[in-house]
Amino acid sequence: MPDKSGKAEGQGVAPALFRRVCGAFATGVAVAAVTGRDGKPHGLTVNSFTSVSLHPPLVLVCIGHGAATHGPFAAAAHFTVNFLDESQQELSERFASSHPRRFEGVRWHAGECGAPVLDDALGVLECETWRKMDAGDHTVFIGLVKSARTREGRPLIYFCGKYRRLEES
Numbered sequence: 001m002p003d004k005s006g007k008a009e010g011q012g013v014a015p016a017l018f019r020r021v022c023g024a025f026a027t028g029v030a031v032a033a034v035t036g037r038d039g040k041p042h043g044l045t046v047n048s049f050t051s052v053s054l055h056p057p058l059v060l061v062c063i064g065h066g067a068a069t070h071g072p073f074a075a076a077a078h079f080t081v082n083f084l085d086e087s088q089q090e091l092s093e094r095f096a097s098s099h100p101r102r103f104e105g106v107r108w109h110a111g112e113c114g115a116p117v118l119d120d121a122l123g124v125l126e127c128e129t130w131r132k133m134d135a136g137d138h139t140v141f142i143g144l145v146k147s148a149r150t151r152e153g154r155p156l157i158y159f160c161g162k163y164r165r166l167e168e169s
C-alpha cells in the first residue's frame with residue numbers, strides 16, 4: 001500500500017507514480033523483432049531501447065514476461081530493432097495491439113542475421129543476442145550490433161503516454 005510520498009513499503013516507489021514519472025522521459029519508438037522457431041516473424045512495439053556500449057557495440061531492449069513475443073525472443077539467437085518515423089504511428093499501434101497477423105501488409109524482409117527488418121524503418125540495428133538478464137517482470141535482452149543502417153527522416157516520439165512529433169525548427 002503506497003504511503004503519501006508514493007512509496008510502497010519495501011518495494012520501491014508505487015507503480016502508478018513510477019509509470020507517470022518514467023513517462024516524462026521522452027523516447028523514440030521501435031519495433032523489436034525475431035524470427036521464431038516456427039520460421040515466422042514476431043515483433044512488438046518497444047520504447048525500452050537504449051544504446052549500451054560502443055566497444056563492443058551493444059544495445060538493449062526490455063520485454064515483459066507476459067508478452068507473447070517474450071518466448072520467441074528468449075529462443076532467438078538474433079533480433080532486430082527497427083526505429084519508427086513520424087508517419088508510422090499506425091505501425092506502432094499495430095505492434096502494440098492484439099492484431100493476429102502484425103506483419104501482414106507490412107513491407108519487411110529477413111535481414112543478414114535472419115531476423116525481420118522493416119523496409120521503411122528510420123533506422124535498423126541487426127543484433128546477435130549477447131546476454132539475457134531477468135529484471136523484475138521483464139527480461140533485458142542485450143544485443144551485439146552486427147549491422148546497422150539509417151535514412152533521413154523524423155522520428156516518432158512517445159511522451160507522457162502519447163505519440164508526438166518534432167516541431168519544425
Ligand SMILES: Cc1cc2nc3c(=O)[nH]c(=O)nc-3n(C[C@H](O)[C@H](O)[C@H](O)COP(=O)(O)O)c2cc1C
Binds near residue numbers: 029064
Ligand atoms: C510506445 C510503446 C512502447 C512500448 N514499449 C514496450 C517495451 O519496451 N517492452 C515491452 O515489453 N512492451 C512494450 N510495450 C507494450 C507492447 O508493445 C505490447 O504489450 C504488445 O502488445 C506486446 O505484444 P505481444 O504480447 O504479442 O508480445 C510498448 C507499447 C507502446 C505503445
